Amino acid sequence: MTLTLHLAKGTVALASHIALEEIGAPFDLVWVDFRAGEQRSDEYARINPKGRVPVLTTPHGRLTETPAILNWLAATHPAAGLWPDDAFQRARIDEMSAFLASTMHVNHAHRMRGARWADRPESLADMAAKVPETMAAAAALVEKALPDGGPWVLGDRYSTADMHLFTVSSWLEGDSVEITxxxxxxxxxxxxRARPAVQRTWALHQPGA
Ligand SMILES: N[C@@H](CCC(=O)N[C@@H](CS)C(=O)NCC(=O)O)C(=O)O
Structure with missing residues (x-):
């Protein structure tokens, strides 16, 4: 059975898309039209009741949540070299992905998705106004966590944590944070950006692609 990824452009689903491209296993893409609100449709609720992307359909069932998808892809495709044998290195991957999913991504969502948490226009505006500060604070913590000499989260070993980090840090500019x-x-x-698999994937997430 071919793996299928439900995704939308410029979202956190980019990380899972990069992982599929790096692994080289056959996969299908199903683009979810956020402008049309497709993620909130009854039909999509049958695929993911959370109304979010990504969703990876595997031979064993559907997976949601980027860290789970990335770990499963890495663990089930060992030839791609994305799944370290060492438990501490795997924990470092989880440490980064957990921070990105539970803190930095949530900070970012306060700009466009404030209605998840509040209704009053002034509350939404207040949350959006705070995003440059909270995203810069999260970026500063990631900066400290990246090892001397880099370039990857695990130093000289590329992993799924890098795909997740690249995706979330691609939102910094839109959140008025200067990555430099x-x-x-x-x-x-x-x-x-120098990796061919990332270039191929990134191109598909650009407007008009
Ligand atoms: N914890 C989830 C978050 C998924 C998520 O929030 N995805 C966003 C796109 S970045 C989404 O689908 N948003 C649709 C909406 O809020 O309507 C993960 O890391 O995969």
């Missing part, structure tokens, strides 16, 4: 203020993070993004 964070030299390691900036070098990380450059190293990612």
């Amino acid at each position: 203020d964070f030299p390691r993070l900036s070098a990380h993004a450059d190293a990612m």
Whole structure:
């Protein structure tokens, strides 16, 4: 059975898309039209009741949540070299992905998705206004966590944590945070952009692609 990824452009689903491309296993893409609100349709609720992307359909069932999808892809495709044998290295991957999913991504969502948490226009405006500060604070923590010499989260070993980090840090500019203020993070993004699999994937997430 071919793997199928439900995704939308410029979203966190980019990380899972990059992982599929890096692994080289056959996969299908199903683009979810956020402008049309397709993620909130009854039909999509049958695929993911959370109304979010990504969703990866596997031979064993559907998976949601980027860290789970990335770990499953890495663990089930060992030839791609994305799944370290060492438990501490795997924990480092989880440490980064958990921070990105539970903190930095949530910070970012306060700009466009404030209605998840509040209704009053002034509350939404207040949350959006705070995003440059909270995203810069998260970027500063990632900057400290990136190892000397880099370029990857695990130093000289590329992993799914890098795909997740690249995706979330690609939102910094839109959140009015200058990535070049964070030299390691900036070098990380450059190293990612040099990878052919990332280039192929990134191109598909651009408007009009
Ligand atoms: N914790 C989830 C978050 C998924 C998520 O929030 N995806 C966003 C796109 S970045 C989404 O589908 N938003 C649709 C909406 O809010 O309507 C993960 O890391 O995969």
